[in-house]
Structure formats: structure tokens, C-alpha cells
Amino acid sequence: MKRAGCLLLAAAPVAITAVVYLFTPGSSDADAPGNRASASAPSPGAENAKVRAEDEGTADDEAIADAPPGLAAPDKKELAHKLVATARDSTLDWRTTYGLIEDVGDGRGYTAGIVGFCTGTHDLLALVERYTKAHPDNGLAAYLPALREVDGTDSHEGLDPGFTAAWRAESQVPAFREAQETERDDVYFDPAVRLAKLDGLGTLGQFIYYDAMVLHGPGTDADSFYGLREHALDEAKPPAQGGDEKAYLNAFLDVRREAMRTEATSRDTSRIDTAQRRFLDAGNMELSTPLVWAVYGETYRVP
Numbered sequence: 001m002k003r004a005g006c007l008l009l010a011a012a013p014v015a016i017t018a019v020v021y022l023f024t025p026g027s028s029d030a031d032a033p034g035n036r037a038s039a040s041a042p043s044p045g046a047e048n049a050k051v052r053a054e055d056e057g058t059a060d061d062e063a064i065a066d067a068p069p070g071l072a073a074p075d076k077k078e079l080a081h082k083l084v085a086t087a088r089d090s091t092l093d094w095r096t097t098y099g100l101i102e103d104v105g106d107g108r109g110y111t112a113g114i115v116g117f118c119t120g121t122h123d124l125l126a127l128v129e130r131y132t133k134a135h136p137d138n139g140l141a142a143y144l145p146a147l148r149e150v151d152g153t154d155s156h157e158g159l160d161p162g163f164t165a166a167w168r169a170e171s172q173v174p175a176f177r178e179a180q181e182t183e184r185d186d187v188y189f190d191p192a193v194r195l196a197k198l199d200g201l202g203t204l205g206q207f208i209y210y211d212a213m214v215l216h217g218p219g220t221d222a223d224s225f226y227g228l229r230e231h232a233l234d235e236a237k238p239p240a241q242g243g244d245e246k247a248y249l250n251a252f253l254d255v256r257r258e259a260m261r262t263e264a265t266s267r268d269t270s271r272i273d274t275a276q277r278r279f280l281d282a283g284n285m286e287l288s289t290p291l292v293w294a295v296y297g298e299t300y301r302v303p
Contacts (some may be wrong), residue, residue: 084210086295087211130183142208191218212228
């Protein structure tokens with residue numbers, strides 16, 4: 001997998017976005033599926049935004065139902081996965097990544113699958129637990145005790161030498177591929193698109209949120225998605241709060257870029273600099289094709 005570190009782990013304006021901070025978190029962030037560990041303290045506003053994105057409030061549902069499908073349209077969702085895969089694994093064919101697994105040396109243990117589920121950040125454990133409930137005799141079930149022990153660490157204890165081979169083998173099973181996609185959608189894609197729509201963002205903004213959710217994780221600390229969004233809101237207002245969409249997305253990308261550059265293992269920021277910022281500067285707010293972008297110096301095209 002070609003990347004600097006583990007991938008951590010909704011378009012019409014709506015007035016109700018302004019009351020995002022009135023919600024109370026319903027669960028511990030540390031227990032949330034896909035949460036990425038961080039030493040930063042969570043922001044109350046970010047916690048409430050996370051709950052808002054996960055709740056099924058009637059008013060929110062009505063607002064989203066009235067919005068265009070945006071990134072949730074099948075062709076745009078496929079495009080989104082291609083864009084993420086170029087930054088994650090240097091390929092447009094994201095369906096070749098179900099079985100990828102390696103330790104990239106970022107302190108999060110093994111990174112695997114279509115959005116980089118990690119043995120050290122709970123989301124890989126959550127995926128295997130849910131999959132095992134539906135398919136008890138799968139080839140990864142025997143590793144559940146070890147996965148629980150190493151969760152939150154970079155340890156391979158109990159996983160080596162067989163876990164990587166078991167992951168690759170199970171990734172040939174259609175049910176496990178479907179389980180990876182379901183986990184990706186439930187933890188990353190759907191909450192990101194939902195909140196982006198509530199913020200009044202078009203298809204490009206929805207993708208920018210999704211990519212940030214995948215890379216930084218759906219946590220509420222300062223370096224995770226909801227914390228970064230909270231920081232961006234201090235710099236600019238989204239369209240749902242009367243702001244300019246392009247100005248807000250530039251602020252959000254600035255915040256993301258700074259977070260990536262200041263990590264202990266500083267990340268390459270080309271997924272922003274020569275991809276998302278390029279689309280934004282061109283005014284391609286609906287992520288219309290054809291698209292040309294570059295990541296890690298390699299150019300990609302979608303007709």
C-alpha cells in the first residue's frame with residue numbers, strides 16, 4: 001500500500017445546521033466503531049456534530065431528502081472510491097484492495113482492506129466481530145481474542161505469523177468483501193455525506209468530507225474529522241450558515257493540510273494540493289467528469 005500512514009477510522013442549505021451543538025453525545029467516542037485513537041482532547045462541539053451526523057432526526061432526514069443525491073448517486077459514489085484509492089493505494093481500481101494488508105510503521109498495527117481498517121484503532125476489530133456474527137466459521141474468527149488484545153496498540157502479538165494470510169484468503173470470499181463495503185459505508189461514507197449535505201455542500205464538498213473521514217477517522221479530538229471540521233467552522237461558515245461554499249471548503253482543506261503536515265509521521269498532502277484543491281480552484285463543485293488529478297506525482301484520469 002502506497003501511503004504515508006494509516007487511513008483513519010451530508011447539498012441544499014438548511015437552517016437547522018446552526019443548532020448542531022444542542023445535541024448531547026449518546027456514547028463514548030472511544031467505543032465508537034472506527035474511532036482512531038489520539039492524545040488530543042475531544043471538542044464538545046465536535047462530539048455533538050458527530051451525534052448529529054449519526055442520529056436519524058426527522059427534520060434532518062427531510063432536509064436531506066429534498067437535496068440532490070450528490071455523492072450518494074451511484075456513479076459519484078464509484079468516483080469517490082476511485083479518488084480515495086488513488087491516494088490510499090495508487091490505483092483507480094479500488095476493488096483490488098480488499099485483500100491488501102501490511103504494517104506501514106505508523107503505530108497502528110496492521111492496515112488492511114478498502115479503507116485501511118487498522119488492528120490498533122478498533123475499526124478492524126469491529127469489522128471482524130460483525131462479520132463473525134453473521135459468518136461464525138470464517139477464517140478470521142480464530143484471531144478475535146488476539147485482535148481484542150492488540151486493539152489500541154501496534155502489537156502483532158497473537159496475530160503473527162498467520163493473520164495476514166488469513167485476511168488475504170478471507171478477502172476472496174464475497175461475503176467478506178460485502179462486509180468491508182458495509183463497514184465503510186456505515187462508519188465513513190454515509191455519516192460524511194449526511195453531514196456535508198446538512199452543511200449545504202455540493203458533491204465536491206461531500207467528497208472532501210468523505211476523504212477526510214477516511215483519512216483522519218470519525219473521532220472528535222482535534223486531529224480527527226469532527227475536530228477538524230470544528231476548527232474550519234472557526235475560520236469560515238458553510239453555506240447552510242450563510243457562508244460561501246468555496247471559501248468554507250478552502251478553510252476546511254487548509255485545516256486538513258496543516259493537520260497532515262504536523263503529524264508525527266508527516267503525510268504527503270498531494271491528495272489535497274493536486275487533487276481536491278485543483279477541483280475546487282476550477283469551480284467543479286459537482287465533481288463533474290472528466291477529471292484529471294495527481295497523487296504522489298502520478299496522474300490519474302476519469303473520462
